[in-house]
Amino acid sequence: MGNGKKNDIQAPYRAENEDVDIYGLHRQALRESPDPVEGLERPPWWLWVICISLIFWAGFYIGRYGGKFGPEVHLLSEGETVKQASVSKPGESPPVAAVDGAEVYNRVCAACHQQNGQGVPGAFPPLAGSGLIAGDDKLPVKIVLHGLQGPVTVSGTTYNGVMPAWGGQMSDEEVAAALTHARSSWGNSAPEVSAETVKQIREETSDRTTNWTIKELEGE
Amino acid sequence: MSVRPELTSRIEADDSSVGPVLFFFATGVAWLLIGSVFGLIVAFKFSFPEWLGDTPALTFGRLRPAHLNTVIYGWASLALCGVFAWLAVRLCRTTLRWKGLLYVSAVFWNLGVLYGTIELLRGNSAGQEWLEYPTWSWIMITVAAVLFSLSIIKTFRERDVDHIYISLWYMMAAVIWFPLLWVLAHLPIYSGVTQAASNWWYAHNALTVWFTPAGLAAAYYFIPKVIGRPIHSYYLSLIGFWTFALFYNWNGIHHLVGGPLPTWLISVSVVASVLMFIPVIAVAINHHMTMVGHFGKLKSSPTLRFIVFGAISYTAVSMQGSIEAIRAQSEITHFTHYTIGHAHLGLYAFVTMIMFGSIYYIMPRIVKWEWPYPRLIKIHFWLVALGVILYFAAMTIGGVFQGLYMNDAAKPFIDSVEVTRPYLMARSIGGSMMLLGQIVFIYLFSLMLFRKGAFRAMPPWGSKIAEASHPDAPGAEVAS
Numbered sequence: 001m002g003n004g005k006k007n008d009i010q011a012p013y014r015a016e017n018e019d020v021d022i023y024g025l026h027r028q029a030l031r032e033s034p035d036p037v038e039g040l041e042r043p044p045w046w047l048w049v050i051c052i053s054l055i056f057w058a059g060f061y062i063g064r065y066g067g068k069f070g071p072e073v074h075l076l077s078e079g080e081t082v083k084q085a086s087v088s089k090p091g092e093s094p095p096v097a098a099v100d101g102a103e104v105y106n107r108v109c110a111a112c113h114q115q116n117g118q119g120v121p122g123a124f125p126p127l128a129g130s131g132l133i134a135g136d137d138k139l140p141v142k143i144v145l146h147g148l149q150g151p152v153t154v155s156g157t158t159y160n161g162v163m164p165a166w167g168g169q170m171s172d173e174e175v176a177a178a179l180t181h182a183r184s185s186w187g188n189s190a191p192e193v194s195a196e197t198v199k200q201i202r203e204e205t206s207d208r209t210t211n212w213t214i215k216e217l218e219g220e
Numbered sequence: 221m222s223v224r225p226e227l228t229s230r231i232e233a234d235d236s237s238v239g240p241v242l243f244f245f246a247t248g249v250a251w252l253l254i255g256s257v258f259g260l261i262v263a264f265k266f267s268f269p270e271w272l273g274d275t276p277a278l279t280f281g282r283l284r285p286a287h288l289n290t291v292i293y294g295w296a297s298l299a300l301c302g303v304f305a306w307l308a309v310r311l312c313r314t315t316l317r318w319k320g321l322l323y324v325s326a327v328f329w330n331l332g333v334l335y336g337t338i339e340l341l342r343g344n345s346a347g348q349e350w351l352e353y354p355t356w357s358w359i360m361i362t363v364a365a366v367l368f369s370l371s372i373i374k375t376f377r378e379r380d381v382d383h384i385y386i387s388l389w390y391m392m393a394a395v396i397w398f399p400l401l402w403v404l405a406h407l408p409i410y411s412g413v414t415q416a417a418s419n420w421w422y423a424h425n426a427l428t429v430w431f432t433p434a435g436l437a438a439a440y441y442f443i444p445k446v447i448g449r450p451i452h453s454y455y456l457s458l459i460g461f462w463t464f465a466l467f468y469n470w471n472g473i474h475h476l477v478g479g480p481l482p483t484w485l486i487s488v489s490v491v492a493s494v495l496m497f498i499p500v501i502a503v504a505i506n507h508h509m510t511m512v513g514h515f516g517k518l519k520s521s522p523t524l525r526f527i528v529f530g531a532i533s534y535t536a537v538s539m540q541g542s543i544e545a546i547r548a549q550s551e552i553t554h555f556t557h558y559t560i561g562h563a564h565l566g567l568y569a570f571v572t573m574i575m576f577g578s579i580y581y582i583m584p585r586i587v588k589w590e591w592p593y594p595r596l597i598k599i600h601f602w603l604v605a606l607g608v609i610l611y612f613a614a615m616t617i618g619g620v621f622q623g624l625y626m627n628d629a630a631k632p633f634i635d636s637v638e639v640t641r642p643y644l645m646a647r648s649i650g651g652s653m654m655l656l657g658q659i660v661f662i663y664l665f666s667l668m669l670f671r672k673g674a675f676r677a678m679p680p681w682g683s684k685i686a687e688a689s690h691p692d693a694p695g696a697e698v699a700s
Contacts, residue, residue, distance in 0.1 A: 033448030
């Protein structure tokens with residue numbers, strides 16, 4: 001028994017026809033305890049309490065946050081029920097109670113114009129101290145809705161870049177809030193932009209598919 | 221079925237599995253070294269982003285998947301195959317069947333991992349986390365996994381026992397589930413959101429059906445084995461196993477909390493993740509009640525030390541995971557270093573530590589040579605244990621800050637990067653300790669392979685004399 005003949009250092013001490021590897025058996029018996037078996041203790045009672053409570057909780061959670069198993073219900077967060085949550089269809093902006101302008105600005109615009117409104121020299125114009133943003137509110141709204149390209153001079157420096165159009169991704173409220181934030185921060189102090197203005201301009205310019213150039217805007 | 225005397229069958233079982241087990245272990249250990257070096261480079265890159273940035277193969281985007289894949293498919297999978305091959309045979313009280321298949325399987329695993337890793341370093345990734353290996357690689361690993369399972373299933377069918385011990389339940393479940401999962405996840409039928417869902421369904425289930433059962437099977441065997449008493453409760457084993465099977469495979473979608481999936485899918489996954497408390501508590505009670513009164517043995521048995529560390533980590537990582545899945549927490553810690561800490565608590569502190577413990581037990585029995593330097597085993601343990609604790613603590617705390625900063629719209633993004641810097645450095649130090657410990661382990665392992673190093677006599681289990689003469693190892697074990 002045992003294929004490990006090569007390693008069988010006990011071979012010389014064994015009778016020739018001995019088929020039980022006495023040494024091996026002893027080695028096994030001495031080396032380790034018998035293979036484990038399973039005891040039959042009862043599980044503690046509190047394990048059942050935990051099980052039952054968790055299963056109740058599970059039913060509650062799926063009932064409340066299961067979105068009625070609708071394939072269209074997305075992004076329900078812990079505090080919301082199906083009614084409050086936005087079941088937004090493509091193209092429709094989610095219902096927003098009060099949009100935080102600073103939040104929208106930091107999320108959308110700050111990547112280029114920076115959080116402090118100073119822009120990036122040579123690439124993105126500053127919004128702080130820009131005459132355009134603090135002037136007539138129609139122009140900045142148009143720029144945000146449809147983008148801007150071509151040379152533009154801000155505070156004496158000429159920029160020639162492309163700002164993408166945001167109209168497709170931002171609701172009227174968000175555009176208004178972001179611009180209001182930009183018009184009232186970093187030393188700018190222009191009146192707020194209302195969502196109605198944005199809505200109106202969106203409708204007037206709805207057939208526009210390309211970016212504005214500054215000439216177009218100022219020529220009007 | 222007749223039950224043959226246990227001693228004889230143990231000798232036969234061990235003798236029959238030597239070859240494949242050594243093959244799996246030796247190559248697995250090699251991948252552990254390679255994978256850890258990748259991992260450590262990646263860790264240091266967070267503090268020194270330009271370091272090695274000029275060589276395309278050594279950039280973050282390639283090394284990171286190379287690290288992940290070598291440690292899971294190279295090290296952890298090969299090590300667990302070795303443990304399965306040895307343990308299944310023992311518990312079936314028979315000899316290893318279709319042994320040739322296991323050699324072929326080991327060769328294919330290694331080829332698959334080798335080829336896949338080279339391709340990843342060359343920039344050819346399949347692009348989904350945990351499924352980065354290119355097509356040929358997954359074909360090779362499919363062959364490997366199927367052959368491996370066939371051999372283990374055949375061995376199981378030839379078993380000579382009346383009662384199927386709980387470890388065997390987990391192992392058989394794993395060898396049936398894993399090839400299925402692996403093939404299903406690679407079918408070219410998913411796209412868009414479904415692909416994200418199938419991706420995470422796979423990634424989490426790789427833990428469910430492969431690594432976790434391996435860790436639990438080993439823990440269920442070695443804890444009672446080393447301390448020499450029965451496992452606490454058969455009923456708890458049953459509750460643990462079946463609730464594990466029922467809940468765990470739903471967990472994957474919790475990786476997509478906040479993602480564009482129907483809410484009900486995510487909610488069901490959150491619920492299943494929380495229900496994992498049940499199997500985890502059942503297993504924890506079972507292990508703890510078995511250990512009670514025998515914690516002193518942790519001092520003398522390295523196997524037990526590694527395995528108990530792993531078993532405790534299992535409880536910790538699972539409970540952490542259950543809570544992490546809940547939306548309120550996920551909103552903060554998802555997409556931060558916190559998740560990486562969690563992953564290492566699972567794959568290192570739990571699975572890898574258990575694999576170390578198992579190898580310490582199995583090696584002397586198959587090479588018939590005792591671990592030569594018990595002190596080095598101690599050094600190995602403390603380096604990796606403290607290393608992974610430091611790693612985990614750093615990533616967890618750093619990750620929470622990172623998440624809070626990212627969610628704060630008033631803070632610029634860069635603040636959320638800056639705040640993690642000291643934690644990332646601490647992580648690199650923890651990682652270095654883990655690598656150092658592993659080098660000690662690999663040195664010991666190579667000595668064992670060639671039966672080199674100081675000769676030490678076999679320590680009889682439970683003898684007081686042994687305890688005196690083998691200060692590191694007695695009671696049940698020398699390093700085993």
